Amino acid sequence: MTKGTILYIGGFELPDNNAAAHRVFGVAKALRVIGYEVVLIGVSKGPLETIEQGRREIQGFDTWSLPYPQSTKDWIEHVSSIDALSTIGGHYERVTTVILYNYPAMALSRAMLYCRRRRIKCLCDCTEWYGMPRGLSLSAVAKAVDTVVRMRILQKRTDGVICISSYLQRYYESQTATVLVPPLVDLDEEKWRSGAVQSESAGKTFVYSGSPGRDKDRLDVVVESLATLDESLSYTFKVLGVTQAEYLGYYPEHREVLIRLGQRVIFLGRVPHSESLTHVRFADFTVFIRQANRANNAGFPTKFVESTACGTPVITTETSDLGRYVHSGENGFLVCSDADELGGLLADIIKGEAVLDHGIDSRVFDYRSHVEGIRAFLATLDLSGGMNV
Incomplete structure (x- = not known):
């Protein structure tokens, strides 16, 4: 009844x-x-x-x-x-x-x-x-x-x-x-537990999964931050949800930057949801940058929830209620939307100089x-x- x-x-x-x-x-x-x-x-x-x-x-x-x-x-x-x-x-x-x-x-x-x-x-x-x-x-x-x-x-x-x-x-x-x-x-769903074998990419793996548009997620800031890194550093940045051509449609000025970054930045386009979760699960960090405006503060990023459910820490800006869940340096990192600052943090992570103190509570959004x-x-x-x- x-x-x-x-x-x-x-x-x-x-x-x-x-x-x-x-x-x-x-x-x-x-x-x-x-x-x-x-x-x-x-x-x-x-x-x-x-x-x-x-x-x-x-x-x-x-x-x-x-x-x-x-x-x-x-x-x-x-x-x-x-x-x-x-x-x-x-x-x-x-x-x-x-x-x-x-x-x-x-x-x-x-x-x-x-x-x-x-x-x-x-x-x-x-x-x-x-x-x-x-x-x-x-x-x-x-x-x-x-x-x-x-x-x-x-x-x-x-x-x-x-x-x-x-x-x-x-x-x-x-x-x-x-x-x-x-x-x-619902963490009991199979999609939160299953997936392909872990990526064999050298160095750290960062991932973005979503539909950035031009104003919602500042994917350009992430790319600009990667351009500041020393070329000797080993990492991969996977972008899911948008192709390289679509990205360059938003930011044509980054064509030469992407050529220089080469295979360090991989655009995978739209993939099935289960496949995107697999990439997130086996990444070292999810990265996304947002401006603090009404639209972003009124909403809540699903990509943050999914990364947390996968047990993958997040590097992001403090918008919406993310400050309630991310304790910078403990279970993730909060940064400003500045390419140089983000680049410095990414370099420290890749070199092993920035390490999180605690694990992720994956059940907080169950x-x-x-x-x-x-x-x-x-x-x-x-x-x-x-x-x-």
């Missing part, structure tokens, strides 16, 4: 095609331990002719995937419709709660009203707060307006917000119920470690209501 059904809806690509999907599975597993049946309703870029075609069981959860919007008409419907809630929700009895993951403002407003009329709690899972997009195109302006309305008005009026960072929790806690939940993993916090949050809400959607 469950405590009721929770519908978890958003733009996550099941089963594991984006960071959002990994997050919702972690939170959903914690909710299942507490006693709820959790239904995941995400999106798929594959062909789907009917809603039923997108239904399947994944890791013991009933999941649904809706077609990813392609045309302008699709996008208008995506940001305004709550058909997923009303149609799919009708398959389940006693829906007590709906969790909306970074939901568009217009659809969020309609979902809030829909839930209120049915005595269903409406929660938001908030994992980002991006700034103004570049350009003045119609889509850019629409996205900016959507972000302002969602973040500054609507989410404050929901029954509660699941916050990925303390930055977001501080912003919402005076307006509604909140709980701090970083990205979560979902089981966060069950009680989520349970306490739900206890502040009255989930005794709910009805058939």
Whole structure:
């Protein structure tokens, strides 16, 4: 006998095609331990002719995937419709709660009203707060307006917000119920234990795994720091998630730098998630640099969570809540976003002059470690209501 059904809806690509999907599975597993049946309703870029075609069981959860919007008409419907809630929700009895993951403002407003009329709690899972997009195109302006309305008005009026960072929790806690939940993993999954044999690369191995863009992760600072190292030092820097051509599209001025670094820097492009974890697991350090801005402080880097779960220490900047988890010189290193400073640290690590004092607590982001916090949050809400959607 469950405590009721929770519908978890958003733009996550099941089963594991984006960071959002990994997050919702972690939170959903914690909710299942507490006693709820959790239904995941995400999106798929594959062909789907009917809603039923997108239904399947994944890791013991009933999941649904809706077609990813392609045309302008699709996008208008995506940001305004709550058909997923009303149609799919009708398959389940006693829906007590709906969790909306970074939901568009217009659809969020309609979902809030829909839930209120049915005595269903409406929660938001908030994992980002991006700034103004570049350009003045119609889509850019629409996205900016959507972000302002969602973040500054609507989410404050929901029954509660699941916050990925303390930055977001501080912003919402005076307006509604909140709980701090970083990205979560399930360490019992095989992907955290299996993998190929350890790399035979000479010297230290550093790795970056992600989608850097031009502004999110300053991969250019890492490359510039490597350019400061003495050529006698032995190391390899593996870059997963972006090809060399894509990197040079962002930083064409680094063409000669990469030629000089040669096989010390290896771009592997996009690889399956399990393969990326193998590279992270057998690296000496994960390295990524971020600027301290609202977008980076409001979010939380999944790559940090995955590296920690793999037992691989991280070299990074102090953004978001990373200072809570990285004690510089003990279980990782916190640096400034300065190529010379980072280069000096990397040189000391390669030469064996910078050594960590402690190991990595790989279970800190396991979902089981966060069950009680989520349970306490739900206890502040009255989930005794709910009805058939």
